Amino acid sequence: IAGITQAPTSQILAAGRRMTLRCTQDMRHNAMYWYRQDLGLGLRLIHYSNTAGTTGKGEVPDGYSVSRANTDDFPLTLASAVPSQTSVYFCASSDSGTGGYGYTFGSGTRLTVV
Amino acid sequence: GQNIDQPTEMTATEGAIVQINCTYQTSGFNGLFWYQQHAGEAPTFLSYNVLDGLEEKGRFSSFLSRSKGYSYLLLKELQMKDSASYLCAVVDSNYQLIWGAGTKLIIKP
Numbered sequence: 001i002a003g004i005t006q007a008p009t010s011q012i013l014a015a016g017r018r019m020t021l022r023c024t025q026d027m028r029h030n031a032m033y034w035y036r037q038d039l040g041l042g043l044r045l046i047h048y049s050n051t052a053g054t055t056g057k058g059e060v061p062d063g064y065s066v067s068r069a070n071t072d073d074f075p076l077t078l079a080s081a082v083p084s085q086t087s088v089y090f091c092a093s094s095d096s097g098t099g100g101y102g103y104t105f106g107s108g109t110r111l112t113v114v
Numbered sequence: 115g116q117n118i119d120q121p122t123e124m125t126a127t128e129g130a131i132v133q134i135n136c137t138y139q140t141s142g143f144n145g146l147f148w149y150q151q152h153a154g155e156a157p158t159f160l161s162y163n164v165l166d167g168l169e170e171k172g173r174f175s176s177f178l179s180r181s182k183g184y185s186y187l188l189l190k191e192l193q194m195k196d197s198a199s200y201l202c203a204v205v206d207s208n209y210q211l212i213w214g215a216g217t218k219l220i221i222k223p
Binding site for chain 2: 035040048090102103104106108
């Protein structure tokens with residue numbers, strides 16, 4: 001089934017631990033994004049990648065890193081988790097990095113940092 | 115700064131019509147999206163407007179006025195399954211999506 005797969009679905013993580021959220025798409029979309037969604041704040045962009053081999057910082061990049069070694073995978077790493085990183089994380093992709101194309105979202109990862 | 119405003123919550127009756135408004139102030143404009151998000155699920159694409167006017171798609175329509183920085187999503191013949199959050203997002207001059215906080219729509223029988 002074409003789409004975006006995120007893993008894990010949910011996770012409880014001790015503060016200070018390192019964690020990688022996985023995101024894989026099979027639609028050959030060139031652009032990929034990581035968002036966090038918090039109640040009352042809407043979706044906020046963490047990092048993005050317009051094409052394999054390139055990445056950029058979004059609105060809230062601190063404490064997060066990404067890599068884009070190939071078209072399909074776009075992992076998000078929390079080097080040392082803090083409670084303020086408790087959120088729902090969505091990975092998304094689009095056929096173009098220039099807007100106008102609908103974003104396809106993964107089902108999300110619910111992360112709780114304690 | 116960039117800002118997108120939507121009502122936090124709206125309530126409507128099954129079978130009725132509801133209009134969800136979105137106003138925006140962004141650095142440039144390259145289109146506006148509406149997404150639907152059911153509780154605990156991912157957002158799904160509803161509509162995209164880049165030119166002024168009304169785009170109709172079944173029970174859902176979306177309107178855009180670029181001069182007023184304004185859009186609305188119109189939902190007709192409301193069904194219980196339309197209970198969800200509706201997210202407005204604008205593509206800015208850097209072709210990044212700026213998201214509103216969403217409008218939670220509650221449908222009552």
